[in-house]
C-alpha cells in the first residue's frame with residue numbers, strides 16, 4: 001500500500017501546485033491514499049511567511065472536500081493540516097480545525113521552539129541546552145493528544161553532532177510518544193535536501209539513523225511520508241523512509 005499523509009500546497013508560499021495537482025500526481029503514481037496537510041493558518045496570523053492566511057482556511061477546506069467527491073473512486077483522500085505546536089493554539093486546533101471544519105487528522109510539528117525568550121529554528125540546533133528545550137516542547141505537543149502523528153521528530157539532529165545530549169533528547173521524545181501512543185514520522189523530504197556537512201560526517205540532516213536506532217528500543221509506530229512541496233514529489237522519499245523503518249524494526253502504520 002502506498003500512502004502519503006504529508007502534502008503541502010501553494011498556499012504556504014514555499015510549495016507549488018494545488019490540491020488537485022497532488023491528487024492527480026498520486027493517482028498517476030498508483031498511490032492508494034493521499035492526505036493533504038498544508039501548514040496551518042494561525043488565529044493571530046503569526047508566522048505568515050510560511051503559511052496561509054486565516055482568510056484562506058475555508059477555501060482550503062472546501063477544495064479538499066470537493067476533491068474527495070470528485071476522486072473518490074480513484075484514491076482515498078484525507079483532509080489534514082500540519083500544525084505548529086504552541087499551547088495557545090491547542091483550543092483552535094481542537095474546536096475549529098477538528099470540530100468545526102471536520103479535518104480528518106492533524107499533524108503536530110515543532111519547526112521552532114521557545115528558547116531564552118526567542119523562537120529558535122529546530123533545524124539549526126547547536127547546543128545541548130537547545131536540544132533539551134526542543135525535546136521538552138516537542139514532548140508537550142505529543143502529550144496534548146491533539147495530533148494523529150508528529151512530524152519529523154529528528155530535525156534537531158540536522159546540524160548537531162550526535163552525542164549524549166542528543167541521546168537524552170531522543171529518549172525524552174520517544175518515551176513520551178510510547179506513553180501516549182502517538183506515532184512519529186520518518187520524513188522523506190529530508191532525503192531530498194542538501195546533505196549536512198558536520199565535523200565528523202557528511203550525512204542526511206534528517207531522517208537521522210542514530211535517532212531511529214534509539215527508537216528501536218521503544219514500542220512506537222511510524223508514518224513514512226514524502227512531505228511533498230511539489231506535485232512530482234507526492235510519494236518521493238517514502239521508499240527510503242520505509243527502508244529505515246524496516247532496518248530498525250519500527251512498525252509502519254496508516255490512517256483509516
Ligand SMILES: [Zn+2]
Nearest residue numbers: 008012014039
Ligand atoms: Zn513546508
Ligand SMILES: [Zn+2]
Nearest residue numbers: 082109151152
Ligand atoms: Zn514540517
